[in-house]
Amino acid sequence: MTWFTQQVMEIPESLKAHMSLTDPLLQSAEAKGAITGLLMLPEGPVLMVARPINGSNTKAPIRGS
Secondary structure, eight states: OOSOOOOOOOOOHHHHTTOSTTSHHHHHHHHHSOEEEEEEETTEEEEEEEOOBOOSSTTSOOOBO
């Protein structure tokens, strides 16, 4: 039994709405180090993880999430 398949899927518009520098999901990740959880979209639930992106030195400025 196969539990998953490898297929290309379009990103739902409802998820694209969260891909903004002003979205609380990405701002919280930068402030708190990481944020995880379940995002309820009209298309169904999505597991989310947002972590800050920085260099090998964890004290370097955050470059994004």
